[in-house]
Amino acid sequence: MADGTETPIAELRAATKRYGAVVAARSLDLSIRRGEFLSFLGPSGCGKTTALRMLAGFEVPTEGEILLDGQRVNDLPPHRRPVNMVFQHYALFPHLSVADNIAYGLRQRRPRPPAAEVDSAVAKALETVRLPGFGPRRIWEMSGGQQQRVALARAIINEPKLLLLDEPMAALDKKLRHDMQIELQTLQRTLGITFILVTHDQEEALSMSDRICIMRDGQIVQVGSPRDLYDRPKNRYVADFVGKSNFFEGTVRAVEGGSARLDCAGGIRVVGRPSEGVATGQAAIASLRPEQISLTRGEDGIPVTVVNRIFLGEHTEYLVRNPDLGQFLVLSSRQAEAGEGNFEPGETGRARWRDGAALILKND
Amino acid sequence: MRTYAIAVYLFLYIPIGVIAIFSFNAGRHAAQFQGFSTQWYGKALSNPFVMEALQTSATVATVSAALATVAGTLAALALQGVTGRPRIIFDALIYVAVMVPGIVIGISTLIALVTLFDFLNPVLSALWPLAGAAPKLNLGTGTLIAAHGLFAMALVVIIVRARVSGMDRSLIEASADLGATPWGTFRQVTLPQIAPAILAGFLLSFTFSFDDFIIAFFVAGSETTLPIYVFSSIRRGVTPEINAIGTMVLAASLVVLIAAQAILQRGRRRET
Numbered sequence: 001m002a003d004g005t006e007t008p009i010a011e012l013r014a015a016t017k018r019y020g021a022v023v024a025a026r027s028l029d030l031s032i033r034r035g036e037f038l039s040f041l042g043p044s045g046c047g048k049t050t051a052l053r054m055l056a057g058f059e060v061p062t063e064g065e066i067l068l069d070g071q072r073v074n075d076l077p078p079h080r081r082p083v084n085m086v087f088q089h090y091a092l093f094p095h096l097s098v099a100d101n102i103a104y105g106l107r108q109r110r111p112r113p114p115a116a117e118v119d120s121a122v123a124k125a126l127e128t129v130r131l132p133g134f135g136p137r138r139i140w141e142m143s144g145g146q147q148q149r150v151a152l153a154r155a156i157i158n159e160p161k162l163l164l165l166d167e168p169m170a171a172l173d174k175k176l177r178h179d180m181q182i183e184l185q186t187l188q189r190t191l192g193i194t195f196i197l198v199t200h201d202q203e204e205a206l207s208m209s210d211r212i213c214i215m216r217d218g219q220i221v222q223v224g225s226p227r228d229l230y231d232r233p234k235n236r237y238v239a240d241f242v243g244k245s246n247f248f249e250g251t252v253r254a255v256e257g258g259s260a261r262l263d264c265a266g267g268i269r270v271v272g273r274p275s276e277g278v279a280t281g282q283a284a285i286a287s288l289r290p291e292q293i294s295l296t297r298g299e300d301g302i303p304v305t306v307v308n309r310i311f312l313g314e315h316t317e318y319l320v321r322n323p324d325l326g327q328f329l330v331l332s333s334r335q336a337e338a339g340e341g342n343f344e345p346g347e348t349g350r351a352r353w354r355d356g357a358a359l360i361l362k363n364d
Numbered sequence: 365m366r367t368y369a370i371a372v373y374l375f376l377y378i379p380i381g382v383i384a385i386f387s388f389n390a391g392r393h394a395a396q397f398q399g400f401s402t403q404w405y406g407k408a409l410s411n412p413f414v415m416e417a418l419q420t421s422a423t424v425a426t427v428s429a430a431l432a433t434v435a436g437t438l439a440a441l442a443l444q445g446v447t448g449r450p451r452i453i454f455d456a457l458i459y460v461a462v463m464v465p466g467i468v469i470g471i472s473t474l475i476a477l478v479t480l481f482d483f484l485n486p487v488l489s490a491l492w493p494l495a496g497a498a499p500k501l502n503l504g505t506g507t508l509i510a511a512h513g514l515f516a517m518a519l520v521v522i523i524v525r526a527r528v529s530g531m532d533r534s535l536i537e538a539s540a541d542l543g544a545t546p547w548g549t550f551r552q553v554t555l556p557q558i559a560p561a562i563l564a565g566f567l568l569s570f571t572f573s574f575d576d577f578i579i580a581f582f583v584a585g586s587e588t589t590l591p592i593y594v595f596s597s598i599r600r601g602v603t604p605e606i607n608a609i610g611t612m613v614l615a616a617s618l619v620v621l622i623a624a625q626a627i628l629q630r631g632r633r634r635e636t
Contacts, residue, residue: 058537078540079549091538095556104552108543158542 007070009034009194010055010162014064017050024050026218027064032162032196037188039197039205041241042215048198051215052164055196057081069161079108084155085164089171090147092139098150099135102126105158125153128187145176152184156191163188165197169204181208202241206230214238234275235364239287246293246328248286252360255280260360262286266324268302272358286358290317290331293353296340301352306343318343320351380614387607404604405612414609417593421574424505424589428512429569435513436520436569437562440528441554443521461518470582473511477503477583503585511583512576516569523568523628527561528554560627567624571617 008031017025025047032038040048053059054066057078066073073081084105092101102122106113113121126132129149134142142150148168155163165184169177185208188195199205205212206226214221214229214237222234226242233239236247250264252274260274262284270286278284295304295318304320307327318330330351332340343349387405391398408414443454481501492498535557539549577591584592590613597606 056541058540078537079543079545083541085538085541087534087538089532089534091532091534093535093538093553104539104544105542108545108548154542 006034008032008067009069010196011067012051012054012064013067015051015054015061015066016063017047017054017059018062023218025054025061028220030213030220030223032194033211035192035194036210037185037195037197037208039199039209039212040215041199041202041205041212043200046215047218048200048213048215049166050218052085052166052196052198055162056083056085056164082158082160083162083164084158084160085166086148086151086155086168088166088168090151090168092147092150092154094139096139097135098126098131098137098139098142101139101150102135102154102157104154121157122153125157128156128191129153130183144171145180148172148180152187156187156193160193163193163195165195167198167200169199169201177204184208202243206242212242214241232275233287233359233361235362236285236287237364239359239361243289244329245287245289248288248325248328249363250284250286252278252280252282252284259356260284262358262360264325266322268322268324270353270358270360271355272360273356274360275362277362278360283363284360285363287361288328288353288358290329291315291333292357293328293330293351294336295320295330295332295343296350296352298350298352301350304349304351306345306347306349309343309345316342320349322351383607384611384614386604387611389604389607392603404608408605408608408612411605413588413593414590417588417590420505420508420587421590424508424512424580425570425573428509428516428573429566431509431513432516432520432569433562433566436517436565437524437558439517440521440524443525444528458518458521461515462522466576466578469511469515470579473507473514473579474503474582477507477510503583504587507583507585508580508587508589511579512569512573515579516572519568519572520562520565523565524558524561527558531557560630564624564628567620567627571620571624575613575617 010032012028012030015025015028016023028047028051030051040051042048050059054061055068057073057076057080060074068076068081068083093104096104099119099122102125103118106118106121122135123132126134129152131146131149131153134146134150139147139150148171151168168184169180172180181204184195197205197208209226211223211225212229213223216237222229222238224232229238229242233242239245240247248262248264248268248270250262250268250270252260253263254261255274255278258273259271260278262270262272264270264286270288272286272288274284295306302322302325304322306318307321308319310317310319314334316332316334318332319327320330321327328351386397388400388402389397390401390403443451446454481503485498485500488501489498531554535553536549539553540546544552575591576589577595580589580592581595588596590609594606594609597603
């Protein structure tokens with residue numbers, strides 16, 4: 001993929017979008033690599049859709065620049081951008097057949113491509129999205145999942161430089177969503193088109209993306225690979241958004257050699273890796289993933305009472321309570337259970353974690 | 365409540381039913397049924413005055429509906445971009461145009477046209493460059509078309525705009541995203557989407573013009589439309605021939621109205 005020297009396929013440079021006094025996107029800087037699968041992740045109203053719409057050309061940035069393949073495209077209207085979008089509710093044309101929907105993009109080209117060429121491209125696109133022979137159908141005869149494939153085929157047939165996906169899975173049920181995620185990922189690898197996905201579903205972003213751009217209040221909080229974000233979140237917001245985590249508040253007592261000590265309520269100490277900007281004497285939080293904590297009947301660790309237990313198959317998730325830290329989650333694998341046995345709700349035990357497992361983060 | 369409703373419906377529809385029944389009367393009196401016959405239909409259709417009035421009505425209705433549909437559709441599309449106070453003013457004016465009583469429209473249109481012609485005709489004859497007398501602007505088919513077209517335009521705006529505002533905006537964005545120019549988007553997406561409303565607007569305008577008596581009465585000049593013909597014949601007594609004409613106009617109007625409704629419904633159902 002990107003080796004750092006080639007021009008990024010698309011770039012946002014200090015892109016800002018204001019609607020009157022409201023700032024939908026504030027000085028976004030992002031460079032999108034050729035052929036990657038990038039997701040904008042954040043809650044609704046965080047500016048992720050605005051970012052996508054600026055790339056598509058539906059919104060013109062109030063300040064800053066949008067670049068496609070090194071060219072400034074701020075003033076290029078959507079119909080002249082080599083970018084295609086899969087809309088949230090697909091936006092298929094109800095008065096056209098499936099085949100005519102898919103052929104729409106090709107038929108706008110001047111000079112018009114010959115009919116035979118369009119037909120074979122449509123057939124190929126239908127094959128790609130695994131709907132061969134569905135061309136003559138009407139849109140309303142198709143199920144939600146099929147409509148989404150049609151929307152996808154309608155976009156990829158144009159071989160866009162960027163394929164933008166605006167919460168494309170929001171309207172699908174869970175099972176279908178999962179199948180579609182796998183399919184999208186496979187499709188992206190085979191086609192080599194750069195995919196940009198907007199989603200509020202962290203699992204979706206984590207499972208599909210090469211990189212994730214986490215947004216809040218119109219700003220980019222952190223950009224990185226799913227693993228980066230999971231292992232090295234910049235702050236509490238990212239740690240909370242990417243995967244489940246427990247947060248314990250405390251005061252930083254010492255920072256040295258890539259390790260920090262946090263004193264929490266009741267004299268409980270947590271030692272872990274500090275994130276940037278954590279300094280001695282400050283209030284901070286420790287982030288511990290549920291799977292980093294184990295539940296034992298031994299003497300080590302902090303005393304807890306089991307409040308609730310959820311069986312998840314390979315894992316069991318316990319909600320436990322400590323008088324000082326309050327409630328938190330512990331994820332116990334079947335293997336660990338074999339040694340320690342099940343804990344019943346109401347039972348007491350001890351929660352332990354390895355020194356250094358935690359992350360010490362700024363509380364924002 | 366139910367009895368009231370039935371009474372209201374009977375009161376509304378019995379006279380219409382009576383007209384339809386008596387149009388098949390074999391006798392020549394309107395008040396006494398003397399056996400079944402379709403002779404009055406034949407008489408009506410072979411009456412040259414009726415046929416001439418019918419032709420005038422059809423011409424006026426077709427042309428005014430066509431003009432109203434084009435202008436009304438364009439207005440409905442343009443009004444999409446108008447917001448805030450100007451929008452409220454435009455909306456109010458359009459609804460008022462539909463609600464103003466026909467007689468008021470008739471009188472005011474007549475006064476406006478006569479004043480205009482009184483001013484224009486001398487100017488025209490003074491400036492006429494050719495030999496012979498200048499044509500004199502007068503009340504007639506043209507003024508009928510203008511008056512009906514103007515009123516029907518408000519109808520078309522209301523019908524088409526309901527459809528335009530109910531249209532999924534993302535379809536237009538999708539079309540642009542796929543490379544269609546604004547004109548291409550209009551032709552390939554917007555127009556097919558609002559076509560049922562445009563057609564329905566045309567049909568409603570047509571029936572409005574075809575059935576209208578009040579406005580036509582004021583601005584027709586020496587022309588006779590079918591409703592005006594019926595009105596003037598009634599002064600000579602109601603004959604089964606008038607009943608036959610009334611029944612035919614009613615049937616034609618109903619067919620067109622039902623067609624318009626069906627088209628609108630179909631368009632709505634397809635959307636979902």
